[in-house]
Amino acid sequence: MPLIGEDPTNINEAESIKILRYAIDQGVNYLDLGYPYDISQHERLTRLISRALQDGYRQQIKLAASLPSFLISSSLDFDRYLNEQLKWLQTDRIDFYLLAGLNRETWPRLQELDALSWAEGALSDGRIGRLGFSFHDHFQVLRDILEAYDNWALCQFQYSYMDVDHLPGVSGLKYAAERGLAVVITEPLRGGRLTKEPPESVAKVWASTPQKRTLSEWGLRWVWNHPEVSTVVSDMSTMEQVVANVALADSAEPDSLTVQEEVVISQVREAYRKLSPIPCTYCRACMPCPQGIDVPRIFELYNDAIMYDDMETARSIYRMEQHNIDSCNECGACVDACGKEIAIMDWLKKLSALAFG
Ligand code: SF4
Ligand code: SF4
Known part of the structure; x- marks a missing residue:
């Protein structure tokens, strides 16, 4: 089932609580607090979610929270962030805790700070239910991270029909699922960009399809079509979007797209790619930069x-x-x-x- 994401700015609290509770009533059972880029906004959002989860809603969902790896400068920060999140949530346990934003630069740094030993301690004392990570890099890096630890429960990364062959793409999805991890997909619609009015070359491809579906439905169905996907996190900000996506999730099945539908989506992908101005393959051979530029x-x-x-x-x-x-x-x-x-x-x-x- 999809996760409800919230834009931390301009939140209407009463409406947000109504939307969250509606989603949970309809069977949404995984709630991700998101990546804490801005700690004060993260605190505000987390406290709001804690209020939404009163009256028995906490028991109906699994909560996921993230350790912001790019903000970690010492091993003391691990406990500081986790304990703050527990306090804001008014809970003593987070079901899934993610080492967030892992890539070839952040992962070695967290290893040096012995993040896994710290996480084992938090698992033992019960503050964390299961340990996972979120990721943005190539398949080889994902493989190294997966092979470095036997107790990962889940991994999370961006995946849409535009991400089939990179970061970490379909090979990463299949490899993580084969190793027994739950795979949580974020940005199935590329932050809403796949649902905007498409450029002319892309619109022509969509116009050639006999099925009348919204762009959102095409994008979500494509992700849900993968049996390796455990859950999909999609940002939603209105009740209308939640109602539509919950209904879609109920009708979507893995391996249900036809060959013709897959072909249309690959044509859409190619039409978008032709618009890309820099021929970068995101191979990261140019990294690291001595000035820290990504x-x-x-x-x-x-x-x-x-x-x-x-x-x-x-x-x-x-x-x-x-x-x-x-x-x-x-x-x-x-x-x-x-x-x-x-x-x-x-x-x-x-x-x-x-x-x-
Ligand atoms: S080495 Fe070149 S192609 Fe590879 S990520 Fe860097 S700029 Fe892109
Ligand atoms: S400092 Fe500039 S030129 Fe040097 S590696 Fe970094 S981005 Fe490239």
């Missing part, structure tokens, strides 16, 4: 901005993830490492001028 992620944000005609979302994610292109000192290391011979420094200058800096 070149592939910044290129991904910009390519998405152009493909989905949504520069504002890209800028806001750029700020939220605290990138800083302008700290580039033009050492050229990334250019030397890039097998696609992308003029990385020229692109960074261009993106800085476009207010990514």
Whole structure:
């Protein structure tokens, strides 16, 4: 069943509680508090959810919360974040706790701080029910993380029909499921960008389909079509969206899309990809940057901005993830490492001028 996500800004508390309780009444049973980019907003949202879960609703769902790996600077931070979240939720146990934002840079850092030993302690004392992680990197990195620990219960990553072959793509999905992990999918509609009015080339493909479905239905059905997917987290902000998605979830089955429907979706994918301006494959061979610049992620944000005609979302994610292109000192290391011979420094200058800096 889908998770209800909430935008932490401009929340109407009464309406949010009504929506959450409606979703739980309809069978939604997994609630993710989201990634705490901004701790004060996270506290506000977490306290609101705790109020929504009174009157017996807490017992009907599994709660998931995240440890913000990019904010961790010492092993003392592990207990500090978990204990704060427990306090805000007015609970003594979080069902699923995720080491959030794991990738080839954050994972070694958490290992150095012995995050897994700390997590084992929190599992033993009951503050955490099961341990998982959220992830944004390539399949090989996912495999290393999975093989480093036998007690992962779940992993969570972004997956939509635009993410079939990267970060970590269908191979990551299948590998995690084969190892017995529950796989939680986020961003099945790419933060709503797959439901916007599509560009002309994409609209032509959709127009060729005989089925009359909303773009949201196409996107969600495609994800639910994978039997390896345990649950899907989709941000929703109105009762209307929740009612529609709950009804869809009830009717969606794995392996139910026809070959023709799969072909249409692959044509849509190709039509979007042709709009992508930077030929970056997000292979991350150019990383790490001595100045801490995440070149592939910044290129991904910009390519998405152009493909989905949504520069504002890209800028806001750029700020939220605290990138800083302008700290580039033009050492050229990334250019030397890039097998696609992308003029990385020229692109960074261009993106800085476009207010990514
Ligand atoms: S040129 Fe800039 S982005 Fe590339 S590695 Fe050097 S500092 Fe990092
Ligand atoms: S090495 Fe080149 S293709 Fe690979 S992520 Fe970096 S910029 Fe993109």
